[in-house]
Structures are given as C-alpha cells and as structure tokens.
Amino acid sequence: MVGVSGASGTPYAAAVLRALLAAGESVDLVVSRAARLTLLDETGISFRDAHWRDDLRDWLARGADGKPGTFGSSAGVVLDGVRHWAAGDLAAGPSSGSYPAKGMLIVPASTASVAGVSLGLSKDLLQRAASVTLKEGRPLVVAVRETPLSGQTLKALVALDEAGAVVLPASPAFYSGATHIQDLVDFVAGRILDAAGVPHTLYRRWEGELGGSRGGGTT
Numbered sequence: 001m002v003g004v005s006g007a008s009g010t011p012y013a014a015a016v017l018r019a020l021l022a023a024g025e026s027v028d029l030v031v032s033r034a035a036r037l038t039l040l041d042e043t044g045i046s047f048r049d050a051h052w053r054d055d056l057r058d059w060l061a062r063g064a065d066g067k068p069g070t071f072g073s074s075a076g077v078v079l080d081g082v083r084h085w086a087a088g089d090l091a092a093g094p095s096s097g098s099y100p101a102k103g104m105l106i107v108p109a110s111t112a113s114v115a116g117v118s119l120g121l122s123k124d125l126l127q128r129a130a131s132v133t134l135k136e137g138r139p140l141v142v143a144v145r146e147t148p149l150s151g152q153t154l155k156a157l158v159a160l161d162e163a164g165a166v167v168l169p170a171s172p173a174f175y176s177g178a179t180h181i182q183d184l185v186d187f188v189a190g191r192i193l194d195a196a197g198v199p200h201t202l203y204r205r206w207e208g209e210l211g212g213s214r215g216g217g218t219t
Helices: 010-022 033-043 049-060 111-119 125-135 151-162 181-196
Strands: 002-004 027-031 082-085 104-109 140-144
Touching: 002 010, 002 125, 010 027, 010 033, 010 049, 010 104, 010 181, 027 033, 027 125, 049 082, 104 111, 104 125, 104 181, 111 125, 111 140, 111 151, 125 140, 140 151, 140 181
Parallel strands: 002 027, 002 104, 027 082, 104 140
Antiparallel strands: none
C-alpha cells in the first residue's frame, strides 16, 4: 500500500508508484486531503476521488519539475494494478488487518502523519492503514520530508522505529551522478523501494569506485 500525506514531495510518490507498477506490484493507494492541496500546488493537478484514474495518469506522466509528458502520454499510463481508496473511508479494506497486504509506504510523510501514526490516532485511512501495518507486523516505510525536525517529531520517529517501522528521510545522495532534479527524486524513491524489498533500476548503486558516476574510477 502507498499512502501520500501532505508534505512537500509529491514527485517522490509519483516515482515510487511508477516503479511499483513497472515491477508488476499491485498497489492500494490513499491520498490524504492535505496531500491533494500539495499536489495541486506542486503540479497543478486536482486529485479527485470520482476521477482518480484520469488524475493519477496525468500525475504519473509528469516529471519532478511538473512538466507534462515527461514519462510519455498520460493516456499510456496503465493503472490495472492500482486500487484507490478515499482518505475518509475508514471502512475501506486496508483499515482491517485481515485485508491482504505486503506492507505500506508513506511517501512523502508529513510531520502530522508521523505524529498521528506514532500515537495510533487513525484520524484518516492513511493513519489507520499504517497502524494496521504495524500491528500486523508488516513492513512500514516512513519517508519523512521535513527540515529542521523538532524534538517532538524526533520522538515520534523514534517511537515508529521502536515499533518496527523503517524511518527513511527523503535525503538524496549525489554519488550516483545526478544531472537533473528527477535523478535526485529517483534516488530517494529507489531507497524507499530498497527498504520494501522491491527491485528497481532507479539509481546507480555504489560499487566502491571513486568517481564512478563521472565514468572514471580506479582500474
């Protein structure tokens, strides 16, 4: 399952979703109300429950810079493996531990979602599904996107770590030879997928050779 919360960083979510679908994974998707505002601000896309397929296709076809058509025409985005759930639907399948799921990725994770999940508030489906993921002992990856981090947020992240979640700050690296903002986004998305055990080719992995990203290195 993928939960998208209201933090800045909707390109991270798009990159993760594209890679999951490319890997043949089925995806349960919930986009919080706050995330829809962020998505509108960062891409100009209005994510609507009644038209989620069209809106998601448009979103996934855009690059990290928000330009349409970066990943082909939106008409070519296949969403057969995606099941969308409204954020306010607390009777949805993922709200129950008996619903089959491999785990959950919260990307990006806002400080509000971090606090809610750590306290078990379940104020919306995203938080409820995350709580279910933890109680069922399934993998939960929390890609927190905020800086600086307050003491209260750090305590909440420690609580999530102690509960078994993977706390993964959205921190791009530069050794993979990024030349475009999309490369930095893909690095973070790839690390999220690494934590979930999903194969991908989103970034160049470190192989112990200095300057490898520049085509040099030792021989």
